[in-house]
Amino acid sequence: MYKDYFGLKDKPFSIAPDPQYLYMSERHREALAHLIYGLQSDGGFVLLTGEVGTGKTTVCRCLLEQVPEDAEIAFVLNPKVTAVELLATICDELGIRYPQDNQSIKVFVDGINQYLLDTHAKGRKTVLIIDEAQNLSVDVLEQIRLLTNLETNTQKLLQVIMLGQPELKAMLERPELRQLAQRITARYHLEPLSQQEMVGYISHRLKVAGVERPLFPAATIRKLYRLSGGVPRLINLLCDRALLGAYVKEQNTVSHKLMAITAREVFGDPSADGHQQKSALRWNWILGSLALASVAAVAATTWNPGQDTAPAPRQPMAPAQVVEQTVVELPAVTASPAQPETSEVDVLAWPSHIPLTQSQQMAYQTLFRVWGHDFAPEQMLAGDYALQQGLRFLNKRGSLGSLRQLNRPAILTLQDQHGQRFFATLTGLNADVATFVIGDQIHTVATSDLMEQWYGEFTLLWQPPSAYSGAVPPDEEGPMVLWLEQQLAHLMQREPRPDATLRLNGLLLDELQQFQQSEGLAADGIIGPITLIHLNNHLAVQHPQLTAPTEG
Structure with missing residues (x-):
């Protein structure tokens, strides 16, 4: 659509592999x-x-x-x-x-x-x-x-x-x-491309497509790098959509403001609730007229959080009992004398009175505190401590939309206006505002401003079933497959199949893939962390949340 407008002989940022566009950084x-x-x-x-x-x-x-x-x-x-x-x-x-x-x-x-x-x-x-x-x-x-x-x-x-x-x-x-x-x-x-490598990557693809003049000014490049983190696939998605936007607006180049608008379209508009409404509609076929009393019944047969020890395979799995975790409110954070306890800012920054080297450990401490645990980094590694508490870490790259879906407090990697990277714990997220604990201070920031400082990297804690030891692919059997059968039976209001040799195939695999598709996930049929987190969100097990109940 925009090829003739910019004088391109081909779409330079197609995500389809094409040898002529190969750029080796x-x-x-x-x-x-x-x-x-x-x-x-x-x-x-x-x-x-x-x-x-x-x-x-x-x-x-x-x-x-x-x-x-x-x-x-x-x-x-x-x-x-x-x-x-x-x-x-x-x-x-x-x-x-x-x-x-x-x-x-x-x-x-x-x-x-x-x-x-x-x-x-x-x-x-x-x-x-x-x-x-x-x-x-x-x-x-x-x-x-x-x-x-x-x-x-x-x-x-x-x-x-x-x-x-x-x-x-x-x-x-x-x-x-x-x-x-x-x-x-x-x-x-x-690793992703550096900003300098990204400039070469974009120039190369535009040149192959027949255009050597810069379509992305320096300010736009800086914006694009903050948004994509240097990941080639994200660069392609953003550049392709941005060129289309420039064509529609009859602009000769892509401005940094247009790139920000493009990012909201590609990653999901934080101010829109339509995605959650669509997700709820897709789940009508499962939940139907599930009443609150039914939800309480589900709570009686959800997993028992504990250590990552799996029972012997091929044995029937008795219905697990729910251990309801109390949702722990974040304790008051002691603010520095020069700042209020909670402040709204346009740009997030690490507190100047705390050494930056403490950034990650303090973020871990806050994250564990939200889950009701006191983590002492000088005594144990964060990963080992999480396992000790029956929790796991999930490290991903995504958008605010994906964080909303996962609905767990998370540690975000941010960059201040001087290019200095630090860690902040996201403890609240609504349509327009995000709440962070940064060091010993609490800040709120508009989600639109947050996109200027966040590369998309985040780390969160989640609670697996006690039988979980790793992702389970299709056609496998064992305790996790039996656990999944019980949970989907409850969600779909059907009788579970008491088969100790049940495999993840046939009807069970179809139901899992339907669930994944309804949640906007890749319908790969794998019982992995993302799928388990989404299941947990439907299974009445309490956990710390990012969004208010009306939004989650």
Whole structure:
């Protein structure tokens, strides 16, 4: 629509992959170098992680263009599979024959092992590349590790490259995966672009599309960087929509004000309640005429918060009892003498009388205090303390709209007017105003002003079911699947299916995906942190909230 207006021969900021628009920043070249090192090494695992949209798949495409001629590549794009399905996929990728309808892991493994030996004898190497590896289950990861056991005196016969989101790093720190973690020979975490790299990225894409004049002035670039945090996918979304807005307004360039309006359209307008109303309408099919008495009944069979210890698998799970946590009001914060206890400001800043080095620890202390716990950072790491209290951390990048949906107090990474980064605990959020505890002070700020200082990074606490030990993909079984069955049965007002061998497939998987879709989530059928938080919001378990009851 706007191509002719700006003299473009193509849309420069399409999120669809196009080799001619490839821009390799210094960070991407470093990531590619690590992957190439993995291909040239003597085996083991190579790990590439990064937030959604930072360009992991782009780096992988570059890698495939530089694969040595003596390498055989098996590329797994969809890791949401069982161990048997993964082995079958590897066999299909490598052209290994196996009996039709085979379900024996041994048959698959024997075939792969023979293939690895034959390939090595020919002087060739075999590489397994797995994209979106954070979706692999523990059982599947262990099976992959076992495949790498085949080795000669000098090298392993299978090299594995895993690409995934930051959750993959956390998963590999689990005790049951320590053997796999010890085999990682190279790892790299792909960070977003710097502001200077972002300028080069935008200029490159505009030049390829046929325009070399600057369409984004310096002030707009600074605004865009604050809004996108340097994540290429977000840059593309914002630039594409902003160019459309400039065309509609008949502007020759994108102003910083237009970029701010664009961000509210892309990330969700904080002042609009329409999303929540639509969400409520989508849930009518589940909740129907659920009365308050029914909600009280649901409370009697919700999870029992506790330690992350899972019962033995394949055993029926008795209905859990609700332990209702008291919603703890934030204690009064001692303000500095020069400022009132609560003040409304346009720009948030770290208190000058407190060392900036205390920013993160004080934010953790405030967050735990909201949950009713006294955290002493000098005694224990925040992650360990959270687990001790039956809680988990969730680190994400999102918008105020996503924070509203999650509805949990959160630590936000902010930047002041001097470019200095600090941590603040968001304790309240309504249509127009956000409330923060910053150090020992309480401040409120207009949500429109907040967008000037926030990159989208946040950390929150959430409370998993006691049986939870990690994300559960489709077709799995065990205590978490039985727990999910109970909760969806209550929400949909049907009888639960008392089957100790119930798997996450069929009707249960359909119901989970319908729930995810109704909440605006990716309908991937995975029982993960985001899905569990949204479920908890419907299950009458009390927890600290960001929004007032009328808004949540």
